[in-house]
Amino acid sequence: MEDSTTSTTIDINVYNTENYINSTVNNIRHQLQSCLDIVDTLDMPFDDSISRGDVAFLQAVCLDVKPKTILEIGTWVGRSAYSMTIASNADVYTCDLGDNMFIEIEEYSDKIHCHPNT
Secondary structure, three states, X not given: OOOOXXXXXXXXXXXXXXXXXXXHHHHOHHHHHHHHHHHHHOOOOOOOOOOHHHHHHHHHHHHHHOOOEEEEEOOOOOHHHHHHHHHHOOEEEXXXXXXXXXXXXXXXXXXXXXXXXX
């Protein structure tokens, strides 16, 4: 017997992912470049952190989806958290079990909430 609720299947494959990225980036190219430019000015190390390509992807998704709240697991220095809040103005709640390596940038400190301080 089938459930009366409608079930939705999400078909995730490389082709769909590439199409999503391409169409999203094409629709928000100027906004995305502005956000990337801001991240490039942050005094934050690139070593052992996400790449600029990963920053662009996270920001493109944020510009497209426009989340109000984001949960991030694994913070390290905070590069991805800053990238997402710059692109979305969302509150980012983040936690990391490792040593606290988070680099606080005062301009965004009210939007990023780090565990164990959350």
